[in-house]
Amino acid sequence: MTPPNQLPHEPAPEPPIGYDPARVERKWRERWAQRSANTPDIAGGVRPYYALMMFPYPSAEGLHVGNLFAFTGNDIFARFQRLQGHTVFEPMGFDAFGIHSENYALKVGAHPMDLIPKNVANFTRQLTAAGLMIDWTRTVDTTHPSYYAWTQWVFLQLFKRGLAYRKKAAVNWCPNDKTVLANEQVEGGKCERCGATVEQRALEQWFFRITDYAERLLKNLDGLDWSTTTKTAQRTWIGRSDGAELRFRVLNPMEDAGSAAVHVTSEVATGMREVVVFTTRPDTIFGATYLVLAPEHPLLDDIAGVDQKRAVDEYRTRSSRQDLISRKTNKEKTGVFTGAYGVNPATGEMIPIWTADYVLMEYGTGAIMAVPGHDERDFEFATKFGLPIERVVAGPGQTARTPLKEAFVDDAGAVLCNSEQFDGYAVEEAKPAVTAWLEEKHAGKGVVNFRLHDWCISRQRYWGPPIPIIHCDACGAVPVPEKDLPVILPNIPDFKPDDSGISPLARHEEWYRVPCPTCGKPARRETDVSDTFLDSGWYFLRYPSVGSANAGTMPFDPSITKKWLPVNSYIGGNEHAVLHLLYSRFLTMVLHDAGHLDFDEPFTKFRAHGMIIRDGAKMSKSKGNIVNPDEYITEWGADTFRTYLMFLGAFEEGGDFRDGGISGVKRFLDRIWASVRDASVADDPDPEVMRKLHQTIKKVGEDIPMLSYNTAIAAMMEYVNVMRRGERTPRRAEVEPLVQLVAPFAPHIAEELWQGEWLNHTESVFDAGWPVFDPKRLASGSVTIAVQVNGKTRGTVVVSEGADEAAVYAAAMADAGIAKFVTSEPKKRVFVAGRLLSLVVQV
RNA sequence: GCCGGGGUGGCGAAACUGGUUAGACGCGAGGGACUUAAAAUCCCUUGGGUGAAAGCCCAUCCGAGUUCGACUCUCGGCCCCGGCACCA
Structure with missing residues (x-):
């Protein structure tokens, strides 16, 4: 017999019995492939579960550890679903078209058609080595004509x-x-x-x-079970704003010249030129003292006055030459007067029309009504160019005449003023009221605007x-x-x-x-x-149908699609919140509306994983701190590497990769190996250990669906510590369920232990189901209650489960260490059953 | 500026819907056992202060507050990460 403390790595004299990841992992990679263990029965499988991860771009550098972090997180979730009795489909493909691949090919002087297959082969090797439960019979390569057709x-x-x-x-x-x-x-x-x-x-x-x-x-976002960060990013990007389009009649500089007193409140006659603006603040129309058109606005040519024509043209040329960044980051206001005037439909007053690059052609109508009293940008512009500033909103403690030292924008408790019949309206009630009034005058209408293009x-x-x-x-x-x-x-x-x-x-x-x-x-x-x-916007529809009888004649098979889609769970990076994820949703909606799909949201559940950094810093080629998965898998084995990646921190928050930490995880797996090897079949399990086991089964089973992998691993480590405390010999009943628990994290070692000489099962651990905990075995019958005196925990008492307040109080008073703080009869007692007793005494 | 997510030991991180003397689990560090020795393994210690010890006091970014009780809730600040940003 090998002594129990035989070190796992060194070749033992005889027989060689240590945990050798290289041997174990190669063995199971081969067997899984032979047995098609990762290929689900697409047509007949029961309780289908589609566990998707964002497919990678197959770069020449190979798999990034960030990819592997995401894939491992998905794989654990997928394997757990399988242990729960689902038929799980975990596909992988390659997003190989695009500028990135092409630029790389240009750089190395090769053709992308020659390069991509090599990269795909390398990625496939790496992904297989990582022990992912990928169905390699159904994969896509976006550059293959059978896909891009x-x-x-x-x-x-x-x-x-x-x-x-x-x-x-x-x-x-x-x-x-x-x-x-x-x-x-x-x-x-x-x-x-x-x-x-x-x-x-x-x-x-x-x-x-x-x-x-x-x-x-x-709107659909409300019904999706997605990470809030992702949903928020999409909402911001779509950028809905409710407001109004308002029409300002343009006074003809020739005909209307000199007639400054024209008072036009009647409807705008057809054929007249007008400036249409978008505003979210129609309630402030009485404070609109000038109009601004974007430099690209087509109306500018028509309305610019003779004297101003040159200045306007110069300004437009200047801003067209400016690049996007300096225009959008240089916030110093510039602009020129066009010489034209418009009529404020609310007041009937003439207001000047300017052009300025702080108004963007691509948003709204490319024109605004400026309300310098209540908009910071307009205030800045009006101050710089000496335009009038009117107060039309008064906050608490302000009146219609309170001077404006800056734009007043706080709507809380604010009411309209200097706005004729709307004086006294709260901002929120004034918006619809003013819009309705302007609609009656044919001077505008309520509209919704989106930032999305x-x-x-x-x-x-x-x-x-x-x-x-x-x-x-x-x-x-x-x-x-x-x-x-x-x-x-x-x-x-x-x-x-x-x-x-x-x-x-x-x-x-x-x-x-x-x-x-x-x-x-x-x-x-x-x-x-x-x-x-566009390639990646629909790939998830293709996967389940790859290899089906219809694959050559249609993009996705209707009956397969009905069974497997929408995707049950999708895991990926938040950098795609407004790219891939938005486009995929859009294309799914279109294909739904065209009758090709019976659902209009592709991903029922989406979780964004965190970012993985190294030694507190972002990984980058220039810093030379990239983690190369191959090296770590060679040195430590895929099981250890996977488990370590998941142990770094919360999956949805990412973690800090440090070389030092990985040994602890290897030790943990070694201890499981040794426990199974040394387990006694004859002896009865220890009730204390079994209680911890049932608590651990419960904890791990609750943590995995929440992607709380780091705490699930910690719980298993705790259990191993209890099971092996001292030089204790574990019992078979204590170790066997642990192998099932660790299987999603460390699939190779779990399979080896499960089917190996000690546990000797004939089926795969992934077909063995998930262990069930017995609620009755979670508790020991006694419970420790904390006793607080005046808010400070002064000790604990052990009482039988279900003990009432009186019993706990009696036990507390019997404890001298606690009783000494209870100097008088408590004037208040707070009792939380099973948790604590809080006493308040006179000081 | 607006919207998300954060800020806890030497380090990575835990803490259920406010409730078992905050810091599980792991790394690192210190000590011990085994060994000729080392590695490995096993055991103990490890937030700070004070004390011979029992203990006491202080500690979850800072400052207030609510509560019998706050890492957790409220208000006000500071800092970090991500998204959006002259979007009217």
């Missing part, structure tokens, strides 16, 4: 419904990546991908009409699915017939993008010259490719 199909569904359109617009242009970007891909004026300062260019681009779904995207999906790059459109001089933009999909991305050597705003595919006439599908005349293919976020 259907990405193009998705595009066509939107096109058919009028949700994909082309327009010339000012778009975000990344000068480094040489392509346009969606708004969601611009962070603080910089390219989300490469960090270059984004420019504005006017280009003809493809857009998806996601704004049509703004209200639904917002349409999704720009075309990219002037090579490495993506070609947009399935053919341009015909006679027929216009014609969709490629579905039967002709996929439009294959040609293998061309010269895929480098240039600054022309035209895709490299346009350099290949042999590819883009095709007959028009409608009239047969010579026509041209669209040469832009689609955004990677």
